[in-house]
């Protein structure tokens with residue numbers, strides 16, 4: 001990224017030498033990302049992140065479609081759920097949300113049963129960002145293809161954590177984000193299958209083959225390509241599994257969500273009964289641990305996670321939940337220290353509450 005920012009600081013659309021050197025960096029990075037994803041480089045549209053890639057696919061697909069039905073899994077990231085809801089309302093499409101099973105995995109047949117001749121788009125994420133549970137995207141894409149239904153697969157959490165082959169999946173649109181694999185924030189990419197209909201998202205200078213105008217973020221894209229070379233997320237499984245084993249041994253009433261189905265290696269979401277997740281989060285933060293809770297702040301109110309709700313977890317348990325994502329830098333002793341701290345905080349809080 002440093003090289004791209006200093007030695008290739010021209011505008012990649014400019015004809016002069018400085019522009020040409022920026023264009024070379026951009027093209028090289030595009031080729032590297034395309035090779036990694038096993039897709040033609042011309043299918044990639046760079047964006048400002050996963051959110052924009054999802055918005056681009058949803059707007060680009062729905063605005064070109066005749067009025068119909070959109071089938072979406074209920075556990076999508078807000079950048080899919082909110083965008084779909086907005087455009088369905090604006091364009092008059094019917095929205096059909098499909099809930100997963102209790103273990104957080106969508107039943108492919110239940111999802112596909114909602115597809116009919118009126119369906120103009122389907123969306124299913126590859127791996128869930130809260131539970132880490134891997135979804136049956138391959139099966140759903142195959143069924144959709146038979147009926148020529150365009151599909152968006154949000155692969156932001158799958159990249160680097162499970163094997164991702166864009167050509168083999170063959171979805172119309174697949175979104176990715178660099179910062180989920182240790183790359184820079186503010187860079188993403190949408191892989192658009194050759195022949196898929198996509199209305200232009202941003203008009204202007206005609207960059208990205210006219211699909212998304214705006215001068216490309218050359219250092220960011222270079223950083224995205226560089227990050228692909230240093231992925232070792234599979235190694236985090238040992239640390240995550242050790243963490244879960246220890247937490248269950250220390251606090252047997254803890255529930256780990258999605259533990260009986262395939263998950264990405266680094267994620268753990270669990271409920272600590274009787275505890276407020278936000279309080280645990282803040283106490284852990286004071287001790288130097290950065291974790292997330294099972295609730296999100298929306299319009300000043302703390303709402304339980306829509307993912308846990310869709311999995312049938314009651315609001316109280318959802319509010320008592322935490323999410324931990326292990327990075328490649330974490331060790332088994334980090335995981336043990338986290339469990340020890342959780343046990344300490346829990347007994348302290350119980351003591352203070354006079355329980």
Ligand SMILES: Cc1ncc(COP(=O)(O)O)c(C=O)c1O
Nearest residue numbers: 049050051077129154156157177
């Ligand atoms: C599944 C999923 N999709 C989309 C996004 C949005 O990506 P970005 O932060 O690059 O906009 C995220 C980010 O957390 C995510 O987890």
